[in-house]
Amino acid sequence: KQEVTQIPAALSVPEGENLVLNCSFTDSAIYNLQWFRQDPGKGLTSLLLIQSSQREQTSGRLNASLDKSSGRSTLYIAASQPGDSATYLCAVFTGNQFYFGTGTSLTVIP
Amino acid sequence: EAEVAQSPRYKITEKSQAVAFWCDPISGHATLYWYRQILGQGPELLVQFQDESVVDDSQLPKDRFSAERLKGVDSTLKIQPAELGDSAMYLCASSPQGGWGNTEAFFGQGTRLTVV
Numbered sequence: 001k002q003e004v005t006q007i008p009a010a011l012s013v014p015e016g017e018n019l020v021l022n023c024s025f026t027d028s029a030i031y032n033l034q035w036f037r038q039d040p041g042k043g044l045t046s047l048l049l050i051q052s053s054q055r056e057q058t059s060g061r062l063n064a065s066l067d068k069s070s071g072r073s074t075l076y077i078a079a080s081q082p083g084d085s086a087t088y089l090c091a092v093f094t095g096n097q098f099y100f101g102t103g104t105s106l107t108v109i110p
Numbered sequence: 111e112a113e114v115a116q117s118p119r120y121k122i123t124e125k126s127q128a129v130a131f132w133c134d135p136i137s138g139h140a141t142l143y144w145y146r147q148i149l150g151q152g153p154e155l156l157v158q159f160q161d162e163s164v165v166d167d168s169q170l171p172k173d174r175f176s177a178e179r180l181k182g183v184d185s186t187l188k189i190q191p192a193e194l195g196d197s198a199m200y201l202c203a204s205s206p207q208g209g210w211g212n213t214e215a216f217f218g219q220g221t222r223l224t225v226v
Contacts, residue, residue, distance in 0.1 A: 003150070031213060043116075043201055044153075044217035051212065089152055091215070097143070097166060098203075098215050100152030 002027045002094055006101035013080055014109050021075040021104045023090035030092040033073050035064050038087045038103070047088075048075070080108045112136040116202050122224045128190035131221045135204030136185070139167075142179055143215070144187050147199040151182035156200075159185060192225045199223075 003026040013019050023033070032051045036044040048057045048064040050073070056065040063076040073090055087105045089097040122127045134143050142163055145153035155191065161182035171175065171176040176192070179185040191194055199222050203215045203219040 003226075034215060036217070041199075041222060042214075043114075043219040044203075046216065049212075049214045091152075092141060093213055096155075097155045097158055100145075100154070102150070102152045 002030075002092060002099040004090060004092060004099050005103040006088075006090060006104050008104060009102065010024070010107075012107040012109060014040060015080060017080050017108075018076065018078050019080055019106070021088050021106070022078070023073040023101055025071045025073075025092050025099070027094070028068050028071050029094065030068065031095055032093045033064075033066055034091045034093070034098070035062075035073075035075050036089045036091065038089060040087075041064040044089065077106075080106075082108045082110045084108050112216075114202055114204055114216055115217035115219055116200075118221055119219060120222045122226060123192050125193040125194055125225050128188065129192050129200075129223065130186055130188045131200050131223075133187070133202030133218060134165045135202070136206075136216055139204035139206050139216070140182070140204045141213075143183050143203040143205075144177060144185070145201040145203065147201055147220075149198070153201055156187070166222075182190075192223075194225050197223055197225045 007022045035047045050057045050066040063080040087103040089103045091100045142159040144156040147153040157177045161177040177187045200222045201220045203217045
């Protein structure tokens with residue numbers, strides 16, 4: 001069974017800092033990896049989708065990389081803002097379903 | 111912008127009562143998922159539909175949970191009877207049928223269930 005791990009579980013940074021969130025998965029046979037944002041008590045908002053053949057995707061201040069062979073992905077957030085405070089989840093798609101990590105809770109301090 | 115709609119947003123129910131959640135996926139999306147997310151954890155799949163057919167319900171507690179997607183459009187998830195351990199966020203997601211690399215999940219706002 002696919003296992004997805006996210007490190008760290010929680011992160012607190014001052015506004016303006018660049019930061020990296022990590023995601024690892026045990027089975028490299030994936031079709032894509034998706035990063036989501038979840039605000040407290042809300043659903044999941046898709047941030048970036050990286051296909052298995054891609055190395056990275058960028059959207060604004062967000063950059064996600066994928067190293068399928070080593071089972072790792074990183075989400076880089078540049079110039080963090082208080083509005084970035086949320087839980088960030090990664091999910092891998094195996095062709096059958098999406099497997100999620102437990103998330104990284106990010107707090108950006110003004 | 112098209113969204114996955116879920117209702118209700120919040121539900122409080124007494125244990126042993128029945129409860130139902132509704133989901134309307136993005137129009138044209140063939141695949142529909144129900145996930146359960148316990149506080150502090152990642153979502154876990156309960157059931158997956160392809161059109162009106164169940165593709166995977168191996169994680170669905172079938173003694174108390176049921177799900178249907180009549181006509182392959184909207185879907186209902188039911189719990190009867192509810193137990194205290196069912197308190198969680200229930201998330202519905204849909205994805206279009208397409209190339210696997212492009213398969214992207216779109217989630218609704220979820221239903222927060224509290225069983226008392």
